[in-house]
Amino acid sequence: MLAVQSSLTFVSHDEAQAALGDDVNAPVSNGRDQLVLGRVSWQAPPEPLDGGYFAIFLIDKRSDVKPGYFSATSPRQDAVSPGSAGVENKIVERYPWLQGAGDIKVENGWLSAGSRLAVFDEKASPLTFVAPFPFLEKPPRGAVHVATAPVAMTDLMLAMVYMGADGQVYWAQRLQG
Incomplete structure (x- = not known):
């Protein structure tokens, strides 16, 4: 058993920078933007x-x-690498509650939007991350394809999925939300 532990909290830019340390820059935030600090071990x-x-x-x-x-x-x-991978669309097929893990259906097909963190070494624990939720004064017409402010902690779900080298989805666990 992995004995996974996690936490999420809102932080200021200075708190985010302190949590990430000197070698990683915290996301820039202004005005009504929000920063979410997460820890997974x-x-x-x-x-x-x-x-x-x-x-x-x-x-x-x-x-x-x-x-x-x-x-x-x-x-x-x-x-540790942020990004996305097409193989992760398989997650939604097996775990419908993780709908947001895959690509987004748009008018003419699919859109890869947003990011997740991939961890390629089991010894990379504990993982500390900061995700920005920008406030859009005038949201663009149509859908916004990345998470934006304002967001409440109850709106957020943190999940961990194990993807095999063969692209197989082995398991998923809801950690928060």
Whole structure:
């Protein structure tokens, strides 16, 4: 068992920078933007990840979208990468409650929007991250494809998924929300 522990909290830019340390820049925030600080820790499994990875998702449950990017730090900094991968669309097929993990259906197909954190080394615990939720004074016409402010903690879901080297979804766990 991984004995996963997690937390989410709103922080100021200075608090975000202090949590991330000197080697990682906290996201820029202005005015009514919000920053969410997350921490996820686990006990290393008995077997190495062998090409698989943990995918950490922070999803705004109101619209099933992810933040645009993350700033993150870990004891194995080179093993943590923000982004997305098409193979993660399989997550939604197996776990419908993780709808926001996959691509977004748009008029002419699918859109890869937002970001998650991929952790490629089981020894990268604890993971600390900050996700920005920008406040849009005048939202663009149509849908916004990344999470934005204002957001309440009850709107957020934090989940961890194990993706195998073969692209298989092995398991998913809701950590918060």
